[in-house]
């Protein structure tokens with residue numbers, strides 16, 4: 190195992206498109222880092238550069254202490270798991286797993302031992318002589334995992350390994366990969382566009398947009414202290430609600446006066462420079478309540494009368510959709526409350542986020 | 553309807569010369585006399601061997617080089633890749649006859665006239681096969697190739713150990729077409745081979761049938777035609793079975 194260091198790495202494709210722009214980060218030894226971002230933000234490109242499948246246009250890549258920019262994939266001592274499994278269709282499960290070891294001229298006994306061991310870890314014992322074509326999606330991805338495990342590489346690379354699986358299986362595999370990470374003490378770089386995967390598995394999350402890194406932090410820090418509106422909107426599900434507005438005196442006034450919140454003193458200080466200026470306010474769905482009787486900090490809630498555009502009971506929670514000016518907002522409330530069409534929701538004025546309207550940076 | 557000429561040819565070749573004019577399908581007696589005459593007059597066995605050697609070598613060459621070039625054109629990134637592809641595409645549109653004379657002159661310069669090299673080497677690279685392989689390889693997921701690279705495959709290993717086993721329909725199709733075309737080729741051997749011992753079967757048979765040595769004995773000519781068609785038929789029946797099997801079992805799906 191080893192750390193991976195990217196120094197100002199960029200990728201410009203043949204057609205001149207800059208997919209990755211001066212990306213700079215270190216993945217510690219044994220760390221589980223998740224690279225997350227919307228489609229097309231350059232996650233796969235970054236991962237493929239680390240794997241050696243894509244040339245690095247600019248910058249330096251170290252695995253361990255070695256500069257590996259010019260190393261082909263097989264010399265980088267990495268293993269990769271792909272979204273659509275990429276198993277060799279003409280080989281059995283066993284052969285798929287052993288192939289990379291054979292090419293490295295490992296003795297037969299050791300190959301066997303490693304394959305058996307990996308098969309046991311991921312529960313493939315019964316399938317060893319089957320061809321990938323006869324396996325289910327979940328089983329195939331397990332084989333792909335096994336193929337990576339037997340290699341015992343310095344770094345594991347995952348490119349959206351779960352996105353072809355159905356929801357239930359995805360949760361299972363998520364737990365399993367997390368367990369595997371502990372068991373193998375592996376260094377893992379994991380790409381996904383699913384913020385849930387990022388939140389649940391990562392030691393640290395790296396969030397990208399348009400080829401640029403936006404923030405690198407642990408999931409909790411990223412959730413509570415997003416650096417900008419993009420991160421705030423991307424992390425957390427359902428996503429954060431936003432409203433353009435102004436600071437006037439000690440109040441936040443929403444666009445067209447749809448909402449007025451008297452700000453707690455911590456925000457008043459923080460926003461002193463923004464008096465009279467345009468600003469974006471954000472609040473997470475969980476910080477909007479439908480019933481506040483019994484809350485300790487009942488005084489910090491601001492009432493808002495609305496009518497709901499949609500009600501989604503999820504069983505353990507209910508999503509309420511309503512309009513806030515031109516924006517569609519969502520509240521995540523207790524499923525036991527009785528909901529009528531015209532009703533009041535309560536915004537927790539201590540749980541607000543503010544962003545500069547131009548730069549969208551957190552204030 | 554399609555097989556009548558063939559059946560007639562077969563039965564007539566087995567019939568005594570005197571019965572040929574009647575176009576009947578069932579001869580009064582079966583005789584191998586025509587074949588005997590044939591074997592005595594020309595080295596048809598040797599020609600069969602030559603044809604097998606030539607057609608097999610050509611087919612192997614076309615498959616090997618075609619897949620290598622097709623792979624490069626579909627997966628490797630280098631300057632001028634598309635230009636090269638279009639040039640190859642263009643050469644396909646050139647009629648064979650245009651290159652006939654220049655090719656012959658090349659053979660003379662290389663000193664390959666009256667050698668196997670003249671029959672095999674010019675045919676080992678084939679634009680049609682390159683394009684077929686390029687298209688086929690494009691349909692194979694890039695991830696599969698990437699996984700192979702990470703496992704430690706070089707480009708050649710990727711072609712022959714990863715792509716080939718997953719391209720059996722393409723290999724069989726291109727193989728059959730190439731083999732047939734090479735087997736049936738007459739004009740080129742006529743130009744570059746004069747030594748009877750090196751002649752391919754179609755060449756020898758053609759020379760024999762139209763060149764006067766059959767002494768207008770129709771039965772003998774027909775016998776030579778049967779011998780000419782037989783190997784292709786056998787090969788076809790063998791490959792067809794294999795072809796259908798491979799289509800059914802390739803299982804290369806996402």
Ligand SMILES: Nc1ncnc2c1ncn2[C@@H]1O[C@H](COP(=O)(O)OP(=O)(O)OP(=O)(O)O)[C@@H](O)[C@H]1O
Nearest residue numbers: 202204206208227228229230231232233234235382
């Ligand atoms: N070979 C290529 N040539 C030119 N542009 C490319 C190439 N490959 C990718 N791109 C572009 O680079 C950008 C980043 O691509 P990348 O595959 O890294 O995105 P991603 O973050 O993995 O997205 P997704 O979640 O959809 O997989 C995209 O805009 C894509 O169109």
Ligand SMILES: [Mg+2]
Nearest residue numbers: 232233234348
């Ligand atoms: Mg991707």
